[in-house]
Amino acid sequence: MSHIKVPAEGQKIVPGQAVPNNPIIPFIEGDGIGIDITPVMKDVIDAAVAKAYGGERKIHWMEVFAGEKATRVYGDNVWLPEETLQALKDYSVSIKGPMTTPVGGGIRSLNVALRQELDLYQCLRPVRYFNGVPSPLKDPSQTDMVIFRENTEDIYAGIEWEAQSDDAKKIIAFLQNDMGVKKIRFPNTSGIGIKPISIEGTERLVRAAIQYAVDHDRDSVTIVHKGNIMKYTEGGFRDWAYALAQKEFGATVIGAGPWCEFKNPKTGKTITVKDAIADAFLQQILLRPAEYDVIACCNLNGDYISDALAAQVGGIGIAPGANISDVYAVFEATHGTAPKYAGQDKVNPGSLILSAEMMLRYMGWTEAADLVIASMEKAIGDKQVTYDFARLMDGANEVSCSAFGQAMIERM
Ligand SMILES: NC(=O)C1=CN([C@@H]2O[C@H](COP(=O)(O)OP(=O)(O)OC[C@H]3O[C@@H](n4cnc5c(N)ncnc54)[C@H](OP(=O)(O)O)[C@@H]3O)[C@@H](O)[C@H]2O)C=CC1
Ligand SMILES: O=C(O)CCC(=O)C(=O)O
Numbered sequence: 051m052s053h054i055k056v057p058a059e060g061q062k063i064v065p066g067q068a069v070p071n072n073p074i075i076p077f078i079e080g081d082g083i084g085i086d087i088t089p090v091m092k093d094v095i096d097a098a099v100a101k102a103y104g105g106e107r108k109i110h111w112m113e114v115f116a117g118e119k120a121t122r123v124y125g126d127n128v129w130l131p132e133e134t135l136q137a138l139k140d141y142s143v144s145i146k147g148p149m150t151t152p153v154g155g156g157i158r159s160l161n162v163a164l165r166q167e168l169d170l171y172q173c174l175r176p177v178r179y180f181n182g183v184p185s186p187l188k189d190p191s192q193t194d195m196v197i198f199r200e201n202t203e204d205i206y207a208g209i210e211w212e213a214q215s216d217d218a219k220k221i222i223a224f225l226q227n228d229m230g231v232k233k234i235r236f237p238n239t240s241g242i243g244i245k246p247i248s249i250e251g252t253e254r255l256v257r258a259a260i261q262y263a264v265d266h267d268r269d270s271v272t273i274v275h276k277g278n279i280m281k282y283t284e285g286g287f288r289d290w291a292y293a294l295a296q297k298e299f300g301a302t303v304i305g306a307g308p309w310c311e312f313k314n315p316k317t318g319k320t321i322t323v324k325d326a327i328a329d330a331f332l333q334q335i336l337l338r339p340a341e342y343d344v345i346a347c348c349n350l351n352g353d354y355i356s357d358a359l360a361a362q363v364g365g366i367g368i369a370p371g372a373n374i375s376d377v378y379a380v381f382e383a384t385h386g387t388a389p390k391y392a393g394q395d396k397v398n399p400g401s402l403i404l405s406a407e408m409m410l411r412y413m414g415w416t417e418a419a420d421l422v423i424a425s426m427e428k429a430i431g432d433k434q435v436t437y438d439f440a441r442l443m444d445g446a447n448e449v450s451c452s453a454f455g456q457a458m459i460e461r462m
């Protein structure tokens with residue numbers, strides 16, 4: 051039986067066709083603070099759309115279920131209903147709140163499952179500074195990067211075997227007996243995980259990152275990896291990325307290499323393609339953020355880098371994101387369910403609102419997207435901020451999650 055109530059009005063967004071003025075957009079409320087931030091996001095976006103288009107355009111929201119709410123609606127152990135997946139495909143553009151993943155045992159990440167099921171291979175996370183936001187850096191405005199995190203491969207593929215299980219014993223025996231592996235330090239008590247990184251997966255992600263640099267007139271693309279240690283996975287990622295820049299964008303090697311460069315066909319400006327080893331990169335983004343622009347990386351590094359970079363511009367309360375395939379897009383914040391704040395109307399809805407702002411821009415509704423940005427800047431400028439900013443800001447008026455949304459709406 052279906053639990054999805056399709057709105058009486060509204061149309062599907064069909065990939066490759068113009069976005070209708072009355073699109074139906076599926077949303078997943080999310081676990082934990084999802085209950086706080088998702089309604090605020092919808093109110094702010096509805097207000098921006100109404101203000102920008104005077105009633106000519108309107109989003110028709112359609113709730114679909116995943117995570118803890120799905121188990122309440124569909125029954126125990128139904129975490130990601132088939133009809134939810136189908137709706138995300140049928141309506142092609144959607145937005146989700148965060149979902150809980152238990153540590154150690156229990157279900158595997160539903161967030162990762164969605165990315166894999168819909169082949170949302172680009173995790174796009176822009177990191178920029180908003181005036182007035184408190185930051186630990188002296189000059190946070192120098193941090194202006196766009197992360198392209200590979201979203202379907204790496205150890206996130208979930209290919210793992212628990213220590214001392216029959217499967218782990220089988221794999222370890224295979225590695226030792228058939229592959230000549232002698233380096234498993236404690237074979238009787240090791241869990242094993244597999245890290246697949248492919249040429250196809252690398253190429254499509256890096257192609258999107260470089261194309262973004264071309265389309266948005268950016269100066270450089272940095273491939274971040276740990277290829278000195280993981281030679282055939284992260285090292286492969288680096289080598290295939292450079293090869294793609296040369297093969298598809300006409301980049302030529304600078305000096306002894308491996309850095310290369312090409313002229314942006316749209317602006318004539320030089321785009322440098324360079325690389326950095328992940329540990330060094332994490333200190334350089336703090337010390338010399340202005341040297342980095344578009345970032346392309348594998349899944350795990352992208353996860354770490356996303357939160358680290360978010361901290362530089364005020365934290366994960368204001369860190370948006372999108373998961374994109376060649377046909378579908380699912381927008382979501384960088385942060386998780388922050389369970390200790392769930393239901394308190396306390397946290398910053400900024401990340402999810404800015405994720406929705408990315409969604410508006412993706413739909414071509416730039417006037418509404420601009421209003422979202424401008425009203426957020428005004429609310430922060432007036433020091434009407436949630437607890438996360440208030441605790442770092444002099445003279446702030448700490449407001450609730452919903453009041454921050456209202457503060458934005460009043461300033462549109
Ligand atoms: N895409 C997804 O759905 C994601 C899901 N998760 C899942 O979320 C769960 C909790 O993960 P956890 O590691 O605690 O990470 P979270 O991102 O949920 O929270 C970590 C901390 O970040 C701050 N924070 C997060 N969101 C906000 C917000 N909206 N406004 C202000 N501050 C915020 C809070 O900091 P402080 O304590 O300083 O106030 C919070 O305690 C896990 O099950 C994890 O797997 C995690 C990341 C992404
Ligand atoms: O799926 C999860 O629970 C965590 C995912 C995550 O941290 C991320 O996508 O940034």
Ligand SMILES: [Mg+2]
Pocket residue numbers: 353354356357384
């Ligand atoms: Mg993360």
